[in-house]
Amino acid sequence: MTDKDIRKFMQENKVHSADSKEFMEELIRQMDLLPTPASMSAEDGGMAELILEFKKRLKRYYRICAILTISLDCIICVVLFALAFLIGVSKLTLIAAGVLSVGVVAWTLSRSPLIEI
Amino acid sequence: MTREQFIQEISREQEPLRRFLCLLCEGDSFRADDLAQEALLKAYLSFERFEGRSKFSTWLFRIAYNCFYDSKARNRSDDVPIESACEKIDDDTGSDKRFANEALYLAIEGLSDQEKAVTLLFYMEDKSIKDIESITGMPSGTIRSHLSRARGHLKTYLEKHSDYDR
Numbered sequence: 001m002t003d004k005d006i007r008k009f010m011q012e013n014k015v016h017s018a019d020s021k022e023f024m025e026e027l028i029r030q031m032d033l034l035p036t037p038a039s040m041s042a043e044d045g046g047m048a049e050l051i052l053e054f055k056k057r058l059k060r061y062y063r064i065c066a067i068l069t070i071s072l073d074c075i076i077c078v079v080l081f082a083l084a085f086l087i088g089v090s091k092l093t094l095i096a097a098g099v100l101s102v103g104v105v106a107w108t109l110s111r112s113p114l115i116e117i
Numbered sequence: 118m119t120r121e122q123f124i125q126e127i128s129r130e131q132e133p134l135r136r137f138l139c140l141l142c143e144g145d146s147f148r149a150d151d152l153a154q155e156a157l158l159k160a161y162l163s164f165e166r167f168e169g170r171s172k173f174s175t176w177l178f179r180i181a182y183n184c185f186y187d188s189k190a191r192n193r194s195d196d197v198p199i200e201s202a203c204e205k206i207d208d209d210t211g212s213d214k215r216f217a218n219e220a221l222y223l224a225i226e227g228l229s230d231q232e233k234a235v236t237l238l239f240y241m242e243d244k245s246i247k248d249i250e251s252i253t254g255m256p257s258g259t260i261r262s263h264l265s266r267a268r269g270h271l272k273t274y275l276e277k278h279s280d281y282d283r
Contacts, residue, residue, distance in 0.1 A: 005275065014241060017136060020132055023131060023150060023154075030158055031158065034158065037161065037164050040119055040164060
């Protein structure tokens with residue numbers, strides 16, 4: 001007994017709905033009683049699509065900005081650590097630079113909708 | 118998508134959706150049709166939320182699956198006494214379909230609702246594991262373990278019936 005046999009059994013015993021037409025007629029009747037969603041109406045549909053497209057572009061822009069800033073921040077951190085170990089920059093300077101980097105990341109994330117995605 | 122296109126799409130998808138719900142409702146086609154209607158109206162009203170990340174049919178199945186569980190929770194909260202439930206079954210002509218496909222109903226009888234849903238989606242509706250993940254909200258590991266248990270159950274059932282014993 002293989003997977004193929006199970007699939008064959010399932011396909012051979014498929015339930016068929018004979019009253020599809022009546023079901024669709026009733027469904028359309030119910031839909032007529034409801035307001036047409038804005039994204040589906042002929043007039044507003046185009047505008048809704050434009051807004052959705054704009055929203056997507058804006059999300060993409062903010063995402064790229066956030067990724068670039070985080071990458072830059074990581075590079076700065078690596079450089080700072082390298083400086084600290086190689087040249088021996090004071091701890092206070094290092095802490096100040098760290099706080100600044102975290103601040104930049106926090107500010108970027110607060111501006112981007114990355115968290116909502 | 119315009120309203121007409123939406124209607125065209127759902128008229129293509131309504132049959133597999135109703136079939137899936139009918140099997141989950143143990144052959145009660147009236148209840149299944151009510152649930153399918155509820156699901157399709159919900160899809161119509163919330164079409165703006167469909168972002169196209171999954172297939173349209175997967176999105177519809179997900180709504181239908183949630184409707185099924187919502188209705189189950191509703192039914193559980195207002196439990197019907199056993200006597201009246203038996204009367205309802207006797208009168209229920211919607212269960213006729215159950216007898217037309219009795220072998221299938223008997224084969225999936227011992228499975229839990231989740232196992233049934235996963236099995237039907239995988240074997241009957243030819244959905245991929247990824248699609249089943251989106252529909253049921255279960256992680257792929259859980260889906261695979263449900264499928265494995267259901268497979269064992271179905272094999273045992275089918276091996277007892279010579280028609281499929283090859």
